[in-house]
Amino acid sequence: MTPEQIDTIEGVRRRLAQVRQRGCVIGFVPTMGALHAGHGALIERARRESHYVVVSIFVNPIQFDRHNDYEAYTIDLRQDLESCGALGADLVFTPTREEMYPAEPAIFVEVAGLADHLCGRFRPGHFRGVATVVAKLLHIVAPDRAYFGEKDAQQLAIIQRMVVDLNLAVEIVPVPTARESDGLALSSRNKHLSGDERQIAPILFQALLVAQKRVAAGCTAAADAKETALQLLKGHPQMRVEYLEVVDAASLAPVERIGGAVRIAAAVWVGGTRLIDNVSVPE
Numbered sequence: 698m699t700p701e702q703i704d705t706i707e708g709v710r711r712r713l714a715q716v717r718q719r720g721c722v723i724g725f726v727p728t729m730g731a732l733h734a735g736h737g738a739l740i741e742r743a744r745r746e747s748h749y750v751v752v753s754i755f756v757n758p759i760q761f762d763r764h765n766d767y768e769a770y771t772i773d774l775r776q777d778l779e780s781c782g783a784l785g786a787d788l789v790f791t792p793t794r795e796e797m798y799p800a801e802p803a804i805f806v807e808v809a810g811l812a813d814h815l816c817g818r819f820r821p822g823h824f825r826g827v828a829t830v831v832a833k834l835l836h837i838v839a840p841d842r843a844y845f846g847e848k849d850a851q852q853l854a855i856i857q858r859m860v861v862d863l864n865l866a867v868e869i870v871p872v873p874t875a876r877e878s879d880g881l882a883l884s885s886r887n888k889h890l891s892g893d894e895r896q897i898a899p900i901l902f903q904a905l906l907v908a909q910k911r912v913a914a915g916c917t918a919a920a921d922a923k924e925t926a927l928q929l930l931k932g933h934p935q936m937r938v939e940y941l942e943v944v945d946a947a948s949l950a951p952v953e954r955i956g957g958a959v960r961i962a963a964a965v966w967v968g969g970t971r972l973i974d975n976v977s978v979p980e
């Protein structure tokens with residue numbers, strides 16, 4: 698079924714007031730479009746757990762740290778709407794840039810600490826842009842639950858902290874990373890990989906897995922676990938490691954001695970495409 702498409706904040710609020718009056722539980726999946734099966738996993742989960750599913754499609758200009766990236770972020774709205782329909786979404790919110798930012802924003806949401814590590818070190822302002830737009834979207838949609846992918850583990854942690862600190866009445870639901878059969882995490886950026894680059898891209902996940910295996914086997918020196926992963930990546934000169942870190946699962950700060958739950962996260966460039974991925978190692 699084709700979902701209803703609304704592009705104004707007022708329109709969404711009006712429709713959702715009616716939906717809420719019927720006693721419906723509302724699930725929400727914020728996206729930037731270019732939908733793939735990773736987004737699909739979030740929408741399907743929301744569909745299973747809610748009476749009414751809202752997907753937003755908005756390419757958020759204030760989270761791009763490089764203007765060219767924003768310009769190059771193309772989406773096919775018609776195709777995305779079809780995917781939303783096939784996955785059972787009820788409403789797709791497609792605001793314009795002017796609708797979301799009628800004036801230069803004066804208020805930003807900064808989640809101190811968590812945003813300083815991993816991708817935050819290399820993408821200044823990125824998480825501030827993400828937290829700000831997600832706060833706005835949560836205010837507009839006011840869902841019971843909102844779904845976020847573990848693929849973007851730092852984003853997920855930042856949103857979870859924002860919801861706690863700002864007392865937002867929403868449950869944040871983490872969804873495991875959807876992968877290709879060879880392990881590559883699904884991402885809208887994968888389409889930029891050339892044939893050769895696509896061949897080697899899954900090595901990122903393999904490298905994280907070897908580090909994960911070492912930690913699970915009892916290795917407590919983060920440097921050793923890192924080295925195992927880096928060795929594998931070093932065999933592929935087309936891959937440039939931006940970072941590969943073993944971090945505390947809660948604070949995302951790098952650890953030296955592994956004593957509790959950790960996440961092993963990396964960003965690598967494959968040619969001109971930046972890929973991120975992560976795995977967790979429970980306590």
Ligand code: AMP
Nearest residue numbers: 728729735845846848849874875882883
């Ligand atoms: P984006 O459209 O890239 O902003 O992503 C929208 C949501 O989809 C975020 O919560 C992402 O973490 C999630 N997502 C993207 N790729 C995947 C994936 N491969 N598996 C699970 N969730 C994903």
